[in-house]
Amino acid sequence: MANHKSAEKRAKQGEKKNLRNRxxxxxxxxxxxxxxAAVTEKDENAASVLDMAKSAIDKAAKKGVIHKRNAARKISRLAKKLNAINKANA
Structure with missing residues (x-):
């Protein structure tokens, strides 16, 4: 347990960051x-759903919640799945 004022503050900050990160x-x-789900259902709005997901992932990487390479990998894999579906439909 924290014994100093600065340690108590750091513990409180850690709790706040943990909550935000979760x-x-x-x-x-x-x-x-x-x-x-949109890709498996072959939804025509899958591209807009992907854009929203990209935004959420990029924001998480910007805040430092996930690593930037992890974010890039997630976005790449989602886009790859969407492109495969679009290619199959064409």
Missing amino acids: MVKTHVKTAVKKVL
């Missing part, structure tokens, strides 16, 4: 699931 990660996971 919220942002949950938002990213939900966005990814929506894209995957």
Whole structure:
């Protein structure tokens, strides 16, 4: 347990950051699931859902919640799935 004022402050800041990080990660996971659902259903709005997911992932990377390469990899894989569906439909 924290014994000094600065240590107590750092512990409180850590709790706040932990809460924010969990919220942002949950938002990213939900966005990814929506894209995957749209791709499996071959929804015509899948591209707009992907754009929203890209935004959420990029914001998470910008805030430092996930690494920038992790964000790029997630976006790349989602786009690859969407492109495969579009190619199959064409």
